[in-house]
Amino acid sequence: MDAGSESLANISVETAHRDFEEVFRAHYPRIARVIARIVQDPSRAEELAADVFWKYLHGRRAHDESPGGWLYRAAVRIGLDELRRVRRREKYEPLLSWLGIAPSPEQLHAATQDQKHVRAVLDVLKRRDSALLVLRSEGLAYQEIAGILRLNETSLGTLLRRAQEAFRKEYVNRYGPQTF
Amino acid sequence: MDHKPSNPDTNSWVDDRMANLDPAPDWNPDAARALERLTQRQPSVNAQWMRLGMTTTILAATVLVLVMLPWRRLWTPQASATPKVVTTFAAQMGTAPQRPSLKQLVETAPPQAPAAPTRSSGKVLQDSANGDAPDNGKEISQYPEEIAKAREIAESSPSGLVAPVTAQAAPADVTAPLLIHSVLPEYSPEAKQAKIQGTIELMITVKVDGTVQFENFRKTLGYGLDEKAREAVEQWLFTPGKKNGVPVATMTTVSMNFSLK
Numbered sequence: 001m002d003a004g005s006e007s008l009a010n011i012s013v014e015t016a017h018r019d020f021e022e023v024f025r026a027h028y029p030r031i032a033r034v035i036a037r038i039v040q041d042p043s044r045a046e047e048l049a050a051d052v053f054w055k056y057l058h059g060r061r062a063h064d065e066s067p068g069g070w071l072y073r074a075a076v077r078i079g080l081d082e083l084r085r086v087r088r089r090e091k092y093e094p095l096l097s098w099l100g101i102a103p104s105p106e107q108l109h110a111a112t113q114d115q116k117h118v119r120a121v122l123d124v125l126k127r128r129d130s131a132l133l134v135l136r137s138e139g140l141a142y143q144e145i146a147g148i149l150r151l152n153e154t155s156l157g158t159l160l161r162r163a164q165e166a167f168r169k170e171y172v173n174r175y176g177p178q179t180f
Numbered sequence: 181m182d183h184k185p186s187n188p189d190t191n192s193w194v195d196d197r198m199a200n201l202d203p204a205p206d207w208n209p210d211a212a213r214a215l216e217r218l219t220q221r222q223p224s225v226n227a228q229w230m231r232l233g234m235t236t237t238i239l240a241a242t243v244l245v246l247v248m249l250p251w252r253r254l255w256t257p258q259a260s261a262t263p264k265v266v267t268t269f270a271a272q273m274g275t276a277p278q279r280p281s282l283k284q285l286v287e288t289a290p291p292q293a294p295a296a297p298t299r300s301s302g303k304v305l306q307d308s309a310n311g312d313a314p315d316n317g318k319e320i321s322q323y324p325e326e327i328a329k330a331r332e333i334a335e336s337s338p339s340g341l342v343a344p345v346t347a348q349a350a351p352a353d354v355t356a357p358l359l360i361h362s363v364l365p366e367y368s369p370e371a372k373q374a375k376i377q378g379t380i381e382l383m384i385t386v387k388v389d390g391t392v393q394f395e396n397f398r399k400t401l402g403y404g405l406d407e408k409a410r411e412a413v414e415q416w417l418f419t420p421g422k423k424n425g426v427p428v429a430t431m432t433t434v435s436m437n438f439s440l441k
Contacts, residue, residue, distance in 0.1 A: 028211040119201070136198075137195070164190055168194060
């Protein structure tokens with residue numbers, strides 16, 4: 001590699017990093033907020049958001065589409081995975097406390113009863129339904145949600161209503177009809 | 181599939197529930213700090229490569245263990261006694277000229293009682309010379325020709341006594357001959373040079389006076405080892421087998437294990 005091509009490579013790498021920084025600064029706060037909706041602990045949400053960008057930086061398939069779509073989709077997925085992991089951990093919480101193992105930061109961070117109920121329902125819904133509800137509650141437009149989840153925009157309203165209905169049924173089923 | 185019209189109550193109710201998840205208003209993720217941490221993060225080893233490495237290691241360890249297992253011992257029940265014989269011989273190598281270790285198996289000729297297994301009547305003796313462990317007794321009833329021959333020998337003996345081999349005789353009637361003096365065979369130079377190892381089996385008759393009459397070979401090795409084994413066994417002395425307290429001629433099988441280490 002001669003000096004010319006080396007400098008070109010350096011320029012290319014610098015450009016990629018500058019692009020990544022732009023993407024990061026543009027999307028990180030909102031990505032962190034989306035994840036924070038799903039998981040309980042804000043600091044954990046920030047860590048997971050950083051993980052999302054790390055995967056974006058090192059993943060080949062991440063760059064085949066617009067960064068926003070990939071990042072939000074990855075954020076919802078990683079958030080739901082974390083939610084599932086936390087709930088699985090909570091199942092064994094009595095055993096862990098009996099063994100003297102310290103509670104996790106998620107457990108230390110208190111959540112209201114309503115938040116716990118909503119997260120429990122999100123955990124058992126279909127992945128797509130949970131993602132729809134989370135992204136919608138974040139205030140994203142139908143067009144954005146359709147792009148992120150790779151869905152047809154015209155059918156998004158129907159899918160969203162079905163997701164809401166599934167949420168309601170599961171919530172009432174778990175916590176009684178008086179909650180509705 | 182029925183498509184129900186949208187229920188505004190449901191929509192608002194779900195929105196209200198989901199609004200519970202709104203992050204605290206005063207919480208603002210610090211992008212600059214997160215970016216700084218991210219740029220300092222070192223790429224970790226790919227989890228897939230780690231899994232692959234662990235799987236390969238486990239497989240290699242399993243293969244190693246399988247290769248090192250003594251399969252021949254596991255598959256050959258008779259081979260279980262071999263190491264002891266080998267060890268015994270190795271101890272003899274330092275003190276004596278090339279002499280093989282000896283493993284004897286002495287069996288009495290039991291009656292051919294089909295309902296009663298003859299193993300109970302066979303007696304395995306320990307070598308008085310080197311203390312080898314006894315081997316499993318072999319069923320002499322499996323060799324009807326040898327039994328017939330034993331009967332002929334016994335009939336031709338001066339005392340006229342013979343070990344009963346009829347089905348009517350109880351196995352407990354005949355006691356096994358006991359080895360009281362043995363001579364170990366030597367390794368022939370040809371067998372030693374050719375590194376021949378293995379077992380020779382000889383059929384012998386223990387006469388009423390306790391001396392041995394060689395009958396035939398049931399298993400040979402060649403290279404002069406058969407002759408050495410025969411020379412040795414013909415010098416052995418037994419306390420003869422007895423029937424109802426009376427000495428009788430009995431046919432036995434002797435196994436000699438020749439091993440070079």
